[in-house]
Amino acid sequence: MVTVSCERMSLKSEILGSCNICKGSGYLPDSSVCSCLLKFRSYNRLINAGFFRSTLDLFSGDKYVLPIMESGESFIKYFVKNPSYVEEKGLSLYIWSRDRGRGKTTLEHYLMYNALSLFSNIDLYASSRTYCFHHISTFYEIFRKGLSNEDWKSTWYVLDDLGNEDRAGDLDWKKEVMVSSLQRVLHYRRDKKLPTIISSNYSPSDLSILYSGELDSLLEIKFDGNLGGLLFREVHVDGEEDLRLMEEESAWGIVSEEEKDGNNIS
């Protein structure tokens, strides 16, 4: 616990301390809140909810560009513009690409960071609003071990990398755990009208095959393999690899601008 509060302290002093507008006080001369304090509050809530600091840092300084989307870009833009409405109706997204490294996790972070930037304003702030980010392996562990963790009931829930749970060993048993857990979670969230963002390397029709069609109605996967109904919309991310993710995860280190333009790292 001590470590956590220390980290929180340093996060605050780090974010506020580098602000040239308020010089680290967090407030402006007219005693309104400085943007650095809003940023710290958003960071603090998201990091405690399981989001990654390094990924959130991609958005500071307005560097972030949306990934190339084959379809569903309008839903992303809608999400970005109307988080209050998304929350009110429980609108949900299924973001997928067959290949890894297309920026899906970053996009999930961006959507939540964007929503929090708005929700941090005094008139939209609600202490009852909660957030959670789970990678599918965390999700699987919670249900496999029967843990009391019910963070998946949070107001906003991001489930990353669906379909990529460890499927070594007893396949049937694991699939059963996954399907029943996912049904429980998706059911709960649909009934309560809570927004859910799911990412996956499976197309909706491939996911349907993976789970033998048992999640189709909850995820609103239709007979033709397309997704979309009352709440869920499909976003197909494609295009080039997101090199920022490679920088983080590979031994290549920081890729220089020329190399990025040349695009020949393989």
Ligand SMILES: [Zn+2]
């Ligand atoms: Zn400031």
